[in-house]
Amino acid sequence: MDLAALAATVRRITVELTDTERVVGSGVVWATDRVVTNAHVVARPHVMVRRADGGRLDGRVVARDRHADLALLHVPGLGLSAAAIGPADELHVGSLIVAVGHPFGVRGALTTGIVHAIGSLGRGGRPWIQGDLRLAPGNSGGPLADARGRVVGINAMIVGGLALAIPASEVTRFVRAAG
Amino acid sequence: MDRLLALSNELAAAVEHAGRAVFAVHARPRLPSTGVHWRSGFVVTANHTVHADEGLTLTRPDGQSVAATLVGRDPGRDLAVLRVEAPDVPVAELGDSAAIHVGHVVLALGAGPRASWGVVSAIGAAGGRSTDGDVFSLDLTLYAGFSGGPLVDAQGHVVGINTSGMSRQMQLAIPGSVVSQSLDELARHGRIAHGYLGVGTQPVRVPESMRQQLGLDQELALIVVDVQAGSPAADRLLIGDVVLSLDGQAITDPLELRRMLRAERIGRRIAARVVRGGQAREVELTVGERPPRSR
Numbered sequence: 183m184d185l186a187a188l189a190a191t192v193r194r195i196t197v198e199l200t201d202t203e204r205v206v207g208s209g210v211v212w213a214t215d216r217v218v219t220n221a222h223v224v225a226r227p228h229v230m231v232r233r234a235d236g237g238r239l240d241g242r243v244v245a246r247d248r249h250a251d252l253a254l255l256h257v258p259g260l261g262l263s264a265a266a267i268g269p270a271d272e273l274h275v276g277s278l279i280v281a282v283g284h285p286f287g288v289r290g291a292l293t294t295g296i297v298h299a300i301g302s303l304g305r306g307g308r309p310w311i312q313g314d315l316r317l318a319p320g321n322s323g324g325p326l327a328d329a330r331g332r333v334v335g336i337n338a339m340i341v342g343g344l345a346l347a348i349p350a351s352e353v354t355r356f357v358r359a360a361g
Numbered sequence: 362m363d364r365l366l367a368l369s370n371e372l373a374a375a376v377e378h379a380g381r382a383v384f385a386v387h388a389r390p391r392l393p394s395t396g397v398h399w400r401s402g403f404v405v406t407a408n409h410t411v412h413a414d415e416g417l418t419l420t421r422p423d424g425q426s427v428a429a430t431l432v433g434r435d436p437g438r439d440l441a442v443l444r445v446e447a448p449d450v451p452v453a454e455l456g457d458s459a460a461i462h463v464g465h466v467v468l469a470l471g472a473g474p475r476a477s478w479g480v481v482s483a484i485g486a487a488g489g490r491s492t493d494g495d496v497f498s499l500d501l502t503l504y505a506g507f508s509g510g511p512l513v514d515a516q517g518h519v520v521g522i523n524t525s526g527m528s529r530q531m532q533l534a535i536p537g538s539v540v541s542q543s544l545d546e547l548a549r550h551g552r553i554a555h556g557y558l559g560v561g562t563q564p565v566r567v568p569e570s571m572r573q574q575l576g577l578d579q580e581l582a583l584i585v586v587d588v589q590a591g592s593p594a595a596d597r598l599l600i601g602d603v604v605l606s607l608d609g610q611a612i613t614d615p616l617e618l619r620r621m622l623r624a625e626r627i628g629r630r631i632a633a634r635v636v637r638g639g640q641a642r643e644v645e646l647t648v649g650e651r652p653p654r655s656r
Contacts, residue, residue, distance in 0.1 A: 276376030
């Protein structure tokens with residue numbers, strides 16, 4: 183797989199979330215008609231979901247955890263295959279990672295980088311996948327993927343130039359709990 | 362195997378390999394910096410991160426704390442060498458820093474290990490900056506605490522020491538060969554000797570009439586703007602003297618003067634050709650050693 187093929191793979195499972203006109207963030211197709219994003223991206227119970235092919239659908243927030251900064255959307259008729267999830271034990275400091283999102287409204291933008299560190303920022307904090315990767319507002323809720331295009335995290339924050347993503351294992355737990 | 366996956370695995374392996382010789386350096390308040398086990402018992406770090414001369418501690422790659430003592434500082438290259446007792450911690454596998462070219466993919470490591478990647482964007486002394494020798498300019502992010510850490514090639518070999526302390530705008534690394542030289546000298550003498558005349562100079566244009574009169578090619582020379590008391594230049598050079606050459610070599614830039622005053626010239630005589638009061642003359646000087654500065 184080259185980078186273009188990798189970008190295409192990750193783009194297929196990435197959606198754009200808009201609030202009337204404005205892009206508010208990105209989302210990842212986690213299961214049939216189910217999209218995961220950040221809680222801070224979806225402030226209202228409904229959100230417009232735009233597929234990579236341009237199709238627009240209505241999404242409804244079915245679960246939202248502000249503390250975990252995760253939200254689960256139900257998007258009837260989304261018709262996209264779910265993302266493959268990357269195993270955490272295959273991800274190391276230095277591993278190649280890519281993000282797809284809509285920074286500043288630029289659709290399907292790809293950024294590449296490596297894993298900077300895995301773990302909390304300070305003692306006792308929550309675990310992050312810390313990426314040496316350039317993100318911007320609009321990447322929030324979008325996928326962080328490994329060199330095979332498998333999702334390893336949900337991009338959530340930028341701290342001190344570092345990209346912080348919620349590990350996929352945490353997302354899986356959240357989705358399971360949400361039912 | 363898939364090319365991207367192979368690259369990803371190589372980069373992760375390079376971090377793992379180089380990270381075995383990486384220490385955290387606790388030598389300033391709050392933010393630890395990074396150090397590299399360069400030779401057995403010697404850890405190299407960035408001088409600007411070593412605030413104290415005593416009471417230094419390091420964190421080994423396995424998380425254990427260990428005391429360190431300061432061997433010496435090389436402020437001109439922003440390097441400091443620490444002595445540590447850690448025979449079971451591997452020594453960094455050094456790569457050939459002369460084989461690094463612009464465009465090579467490199468990694469910067471912080472203690473942990475933490476990593477960032479990018480490319481070498483330029484090699485050589487940056488314009489106008491006075492450093493002792495060449496540096497690598499890097500197109501990568503040196504995160505907080507990365508100064509003093511290793512610059513690592515794609516094979517996991519250490520090819521330099523990173524520092525954000527030498528330039529505000531640029532991320533730089535001191536090439537490995539320069540680090541080794543500096544370490545050798547600090548381990549032997551505890552300091553880096555520099556030749557010294559004791560003059561402050563500025564470039565000055567040589568007037569056309571003077572160039573014709575003296576048959577000079579050079580358009581620039583150095584004008585003496587300061588002479589330090591008790592220095593080799595005291596009573597030999599005067600403020601306003603225009604220095605054309607040293608030992609027959611034309612000098613047009615204060616940096617060139619500094620480069621000419623290598624340590625091996627200390628104690629040797631050097632002939633300066635100067636213009637004073639419109640007349641060219643030869644002045645003999647004995648190169649001294651630059652007095653130490655702290656950091």
